[in-house]
Amino acid sequence: MDIYDVLLRDFPFLLKGLGVAIVLLAALLLIGFVLGIAICLVQLYGPRTRLVQWPLTLYERVFRGVPIIIMLFIFFYGMSGIFDISAFGAAILAMGLRSAAYQSQIFRSAFQSVPTGQMMAARAMGMSKVKAIRHILFPQAARHAIGPWTNEFSSEIKETSLAYVIGVVELTRQAHYIITSTQGNVLTVFAVVALLYFILNRTGNSLLYSLERKLAVPGFEK
């Protein structure tokens, strides 16, 4: 059986691996999005006391400053004394919390790109802080955030391939299976895998860019 027959036979397993990667990606981006926005809003508009701000800054620095592979090991092995976490759960948590740190900074810069006078004007017109953020700042910040967010999306897709170190059988691991059971063919197999990652990346980015175009205000900001 030559390598192309093997690839054809095992292609469903590569797709299954890709599916695992996509679920992991979606879950970690969702955690990152929800937590990231929350952190950014508290950092910008929350109470200014150190009690609130310092822990957030510490969290953001730590999760941006430690390699993801170390985080995966810490969450999988380190947490096992407290909570019996599965490999997939550990990967989602470690990568999601890290993505939250990155996304909080993406949103922070997006919100800060909206002129500060707008918040003042909204408040002067009698809007509450929450209302001003919801109706005035957020729609503008969201448009600014999409560009940098495509970066985060792309880098997280690629980092899902690291989850195999704690036993998550995703696309890269499925590729290892083919390589070792056929005793070679590294180049061919990884070329196919690279193509799959590339297609996923391009598709996601195209959708995000079309969203960016859709949300763009003609004649404004461009």
Place this chain on the structure above:
Amino acid sequence: MKGIKASLLPAALMGTMVIGSGMASSASAQDPYTVGVEASFPPWAYVEGGEFKGIAIDAMEAIAEERGIEIEFQDMPFPSLIPALAAEKIDILATGLTVTEERSENIDFTIPWWETNDVVLVPEDSELNVFTAVCCGARVGVQGGSSQQAWMEENVVNSSDIDVELAKYDNYVTAVDDMAIGRISSVIVDDTSAQEYINAGKPVKMAGKIFIRAPLALAVSKDDPQEILGDLNQGILAIYESGEWGDIVNGYIPGVTIPAIPGHMPNFVDTYQKPVAGLPDLGNE
């Protein structure tokens, strides 16, 4: 994994998170034992067409059937397996695992089910024999960092007058290819791999064997928290005595000599002290 270790607080925290189900690895008394394997390590364990295969996989299934226990396989890269076993993320480690003193301090070994020895490989058309292949100015290939390199340095290069030079390679495939070109005269490699090269049609033959008797075994977490060491030991002996073990091994490595079980049990392993779990007649005094 067995045994619910989660305290209520983090469990409740996790429960409130969006992910909810699927986060916790299942934990209840009837659960199958989790067997950790490195599934990119043929012929011991690998995946072909989406299914686990290999000596360790088939033998583990045979042992489970023999002892009436339930198992499920969990694949992990080799460097993660021993930490996972130490952290009780997996219950049993089944791969081509060599018994060493350092490892025996962190995990507990079953009785050895395999024994590797080193062989001297020479080109198929070579006139060299076991004496001439490794003396008199010969360049001998080994994998850098391997147990073969350590053995050669300790027992030949640094402690005798035999004139040999070690050539260190990244992996044995390169070493064997280099020998075919003629840059080195022989390669020292473990016998299981050597048999694989010969079966794969590489132009090499065995000139002789060095009996280092390195045992391979299954392993469980330190102090056997699941109390399965006895079952595994009895299972290994049972499938060996019924001939099933021999059939499994020969199915993957045709023509290999199967070491007797129980084989050489090094003194430094505490689970090899008499009485051995499940097999009270065995063990070192």
